[in-house]
Amino acid sequence: MSVAIPNVPARTSRRRGILTSRKGRVGFAILLALIAIAAFAPLIAPHDPNAIDAARILAPPDLAHPFGSDALGRDVLSRVIYAYRVSLGVAVGSTLLAFLFGVPLGLYAGYHGGWVDTLIMRPIDMVLALPALLLAVALIAIIGPGSDVALLAIAVIYLPILARVVRSSTLVVASQTYVEAARARGTPSRRIITRHVLPNAIGPAIVQATILMGFALQIEAALSFLGLGAQPPTSSLGVMLADGRDFLTQAPWIEIFPGVAIAITVLAFNFFGDGLRTRLDPRGVAR
Amino acid sequence: MSDAILTLEHVDVGFDTDDGSVSAVSDVSLSVAAGEIFGLVGESGCGKTTLAMATMGLLPVSATVSGSVRFQGRELVGLPPEDLRRLRGDRISMVFQDPMTSLDPAFPIGEQIAETITAHRDVQRSHARDRALALLADVGIPEPERRYGDAPHRLSGGMRQRVVIATALANEPALMLADEPTTALDVTIQSQILDLLRDLRQRLRTTIVLITHDLGVIAQLCDRVGVMYAGQLVEIATVSEIFRAPRHPYTQALLAALPTQHQEPGSLRVIPGRVPNLIAPPPGCRFASRCPHVMDVCTIVPPLAHESADHLIACWLSEATREAGRPTGAATGGAA
Amino acid sequence: MSGQVMVSEEAAPVHPGAPILQVTGLVKHFSTDRGLFGGGAKLHAVDGVDLEIFPGEVLAVVGESGSGKSTLARCILRLIDPTAGRIVFDGQDVLALKGRRLAGFRQQVQPVFQDPFSSIDPRWRVGTSVAEALDAFAIGAKAERRARVLDLLDRVGLDPSLAGRRPHELSGGQRQRVGIAAALAPSPRLIVADEPVSALDVSVQAQVLNLLADLQRDLRLAILFVAHDLAVVEHISHRVAVMYLGKIVETGPTDAVFRDPRHPYTKALLEAIPRPDPDRRMEGSALHGEIPSPIAPPSGCRFRTRCPVAIGRCVTEEPEMTAFGVGHTAACHVARAEQQDDHHRP
Numbered sequence: 001m002s003v004a005i006p007n008v009p010a011r012t013s014r015r016r017g018i019l020t021s022r023k024g025r026v027g028f029a030i031l032l033a034l035i036a037i038a039a040f041a042p043l044i045a046p047h048d049p050n051a052i053d054a055a056r057i058l059a060p061p062d063l064a065h066p067f068g069s070d071a072l073g074r075d076v077l078s079r080v081i082y083a084y085r086v087s088l089g090v091a092v093g094s095t096l097l098a099f100l101f102g103v104p105l106g107l108y109a110g111y112h113g114g115w116v117d118t119l120i121m122r123p124i125d126m127v128l129a130l131p132a133l134l135l136a137v138a139l140i141a142i143i144g145p146g147s148d149v150a151l152l153a154i155a156v157i158y159l160p161i162l163a164r165v166v167r168s169s170t171l172v173v174a175s176q177t178y179v180e181a182a183r184a185r186g187t188p189s190r191r192i193i194t195r196h197v198l199p200n201a202i203g204p205a206i207v208q209a210t211i212l213m214g215f216a217l218q219i220e221a222a223l224s225f226l227g228l229g230a231q232p233p234t235s236s237l238g239v240m241l242a243d244g245r246d247f248l249t250q251a252p253w254i255e256i257f258p259g260v261a262i263a264i265t266v267l268a269f270n271f272f273g274d275g276l277r278t279r280l281d282p283r284g285v286a287r
Numbered sequence: 288m289s290d291a292i293l294t295l296e297h298v299d300v301g302f303d304t305d306d307g308s309v310s311a312v313s314d315v316s317l318s319v320a321a322g323e324i325f326g327l328v329g330e331s332g333c334g335k336t337t338l339a340m341a342t343m344g345l346l347p348v349s350a351t352v353s354g355s356v357r358f359q360g361r362e363l364v365g366l367p368p369e370d371l372r373r374l375r376g377d378r379i380s381m382v383f384q385d386p387m388t389s390l391d392p393a394f395p396i397g398e399q400i401a402e403t404i405t406a407h408r409d410v411q412r413s414h415a416r417d418r419a420l421a422l423l424a425d426v427g428i429p430e431p432e433r434r435y436g437d438a439p440h441r442l443s444g445g446m447r448q449r450v451v452i453a454t455a456l457a458n459e460p461a462l463m464l465a466d467e468p469t470t471a472l473d474v475t476i477q478s479q480i481l482d483l484l485r486d487l488r489q490r491l492r493t494t495i496v497l498i499t500h501d502l503g504v505i506a507q508l509c510d511r512v513g514v515m516y517a518g519q520l521v522e523i524a525t526v527s528e529i530f531r532a533p534r535h536p537y538t539q540a541l542l543a544a545l546p547t548q549h550q551e552p553g554s555l556r557v558i559p560g561r562v563p564n565l566i567a568p569p570p571g572c573r574f575a576s577r578c579p580h581v582m583d584v585c586t587i588v589p590p591l592a593h594e595s596a597d598h599l600i601a602c603w604l605s606e607a608t609r610e611a612g613r614p615t616g617a618a619t620g621g622a623a
Numbered sequence: 624m625s626g627q628v629m630v631s632e633e634a635a636p637v638h639p640g641a642p643i644l645q646v647t648g649l650v651k652h653f654s655t656d657r658g659l660f661g662g663g664a665k666l667h668a669v670d671g672v673d674l675e676i677f678p679g680e681v682l683a684v685v686g687e688s689g690s691g692k693s694t695l696a697r698c699i700l701r702l703i704d705p706t707a708g709r710i711v712f713d714g715q716d717v718l719a720l721k722g723r724r725l726a727g728f729r730q731q732v733q734p735v736f737q738d739p740f741s742s743i744d745p746r747w748r749v750g751t752s753v754a755e756a757l758d759a760f761a762i763g764a765k766a767e768r769r770a771r772v773l774d775l776l777d778r779v780g781l782d783p784s785l786a787g788r789r790p791h792e793l794s795g796g797q798r799q800r801v802g803i804a805a806a807l808a809p810s811p812r813l814i815v816a817d818e819p820v821s822a823l824d825v826s827v828q829a830q831v832l833n834l835l836a837d838l839q840r841d842l843r844l845a846i847l848f849v850a851h852d853l854a855v856v857e858h859i860s861h862r863v864a865v866m867y868l869g870k871i872v873e874t875g876p877t878d879a880v881f882r883d884p885r886h887p888y889t890k891a892l893l894e895a896i897p898r899p900d901p902d903r904r905m906e907g908s909a910l911h912g913e914i915p916s917p918i919a920p921p922s923g924c925r926f927r928t929r930c931p932v933a934i935g936r937c938v939t940e941e942p943e944m945t946a947f948g949v950g951h952t953a954a955c956h957v958a959r960a961e962q963q964d965d966h967h968r969p
Contacts, residue, residue, distance in 0.1 A: 177742040184700045185756040185805065186729030199746050330824035443913045473687035473851065475910040478895040485906070500824065503854075503897030507904055526901045544829035545899055546858035548881065553836035555829040555858070561794060
């Protein structure tokens, strides 16, 4: 049973910044830092990530090389920074690509319903039914490995998810009276979709995409670890994990720091996504 | 009113919100006599539901309740939650507006009633079942034996509300709080439910507090009525007094706003302005800003005082209020 | 009563001149989806409705939930396509309209909805919502539209400065005024209002009713006013049509229907209104039972299962509309028989 809080003209309660929750603020701050690191990698990295130093093979962390060195004597910190740049790029790029195509598909399927819905959603459901990683591997097997292919593969995995999310929120919005009112007022359906439905239905998809971005970093790492993602000399976090696994006992730092980078990123995207949720996806959150 | 079953004294309810503390109920005192149907009427946000929830101890933690709520001589404010739970559904029961959400959709209706009984009484299941069947028959469900195992969605809105009332009556409560029990129903069904409530009061002598925005329902069913505005109780009187000789300017305005065929379309009396924000309500009478008779003294809260034996009014226009306000002057405070 | 009216199948018109909207034999069936097995049943939401609205009049359609009154309104607004029947607006066959002509129809027939909280887009500024139809039909230049919006806000009793606000900053009554302003924007000739005041508090309801009445008079609007609250209907409408289970059972001038209801359902509905008058307490409910399922409506007269005066003929034969006064008709075998008795008595 719910108690309506009595007459308070809701003046401020809806117009709140995105970052009202502390979780959201923390996630946002970490993300800003991570993006800055990726963007300014050449300025931040203390060493050339590919410079081989025979004297420092598997050298443990010290002041000059805080993350230690790998099997070829390369600086792990610099390599993590550059690899992170590639991984984050793939993660963000793939999610944006999926968003760009998934949102309109879900929107049209949900708004028009009927055969348009069937035509759009059946193939999407079929993609959704396949195991994600298997799908990515199959796609790479067809096109060939590389970080751009990994990006595409992740986008293919994500598109159905985002399309589904948008479709379901579109169904809710399309049943609102203001959409019906707009139709009765004579507003053309293209305009109803772009002006009424899209702005009101996109929130949950933005939240979902934010969280998916974090996981995209994991998928990219997994693909690269299997040798299906970034190809040498390009490095990514997954490539680093693959390179370091033979030296796990002697030089754990090669493995730990890329792992930590992945974990922090996933966490930050999740926090930020939760923060966004309170603002953009009111379902389940008290207004 | 010596045989009062429920007495509220100086009840204040505040809600903590992000925007500040909302004074939802301010200094409400009233008493309900055993066996009567007492109506609590007001527009949305006036605090009538909050007041009922406060009585039942059902407010969320963001609410602070002060003052005194005595039920059958027992103080309820500050009672441990477990003791309140034991009272609820037993000595005091509640009927809500929406019969769909007040029943568990996955549970057969008969068992929901039986469970209400076994939750409070140490009786055999078969006994609880018999009693539930009797209750279903009592509230006018045809073929209770056949209906006992039905899920709520198999019943119409009117039938569901009958089941909710049966559940509320399960333990022969001394007091039933009904919050807009007919608002979600069609008129012909509403008149059936009003009839049922009237009949139950006659047969079981259950005291009913009826909360509604509908003055028609009040007129049809209640013995006495309290009128609330923006958290304040402004007038209490017998139903015939309220409709024949309303004294508070708000009550008068509310009655005048009802559409009738006698008025030309476009000429309904309206109340200018709007309900004050209850986060920082104006001092004194909260109706003052919309009142045609507003005076300087209205910035002081008018005490609710006896105009006559059963007509109380909180308005400085009233001799009785002025009399009651004299000794303490401005001392009576408003919002908590 | 006798000799006052001629019994005839045709209702005598109250209004001279042509109706602005004419609905004939309107039927809307929804198929209920029964999933994989079974073909699904047909829900008879509207089952053969005839009605006319004349320029400048308020016609109320009243009924309880399940009567089909909202479905009727949605068909007239062309939000859903009826299964059968004709809708003629201003001489045009509405159901055949497409493209620009449909847009022209929409411009002249505007909706007002019940819930002031869901009927305007929460993200749109008030001014944008009011201008929606103006923008859709590209009426006037941008500056003209802007001026018109401010004018409309003023017309519905809102401070024009509210144009820049968003809906959550407004009260329910203010939002309903915004909805009305938006409906008035393209200067329609007919407004279809579906329960426009039933979500509002009494004092706000009075304001909105006054506004609708003023606008109706000043702009000579025709209003189709769908409602369940008979007190409101009695106050605002010129004519009433009472619906039960997809059919109109009685229609006529408001005064005639309220003072001299002929259909037993109308009588019961009027008796069931909780009057705000403790001296007129109604003991014993007027009607027993509940509205039957529109999936399998009763044979003959649809009201017979709850009717206190039903006779054998009501089971087998559907009653036809009979005139009981000028423009006052009802579909009831019993009322018709009484009328004929009166009429033939010497």
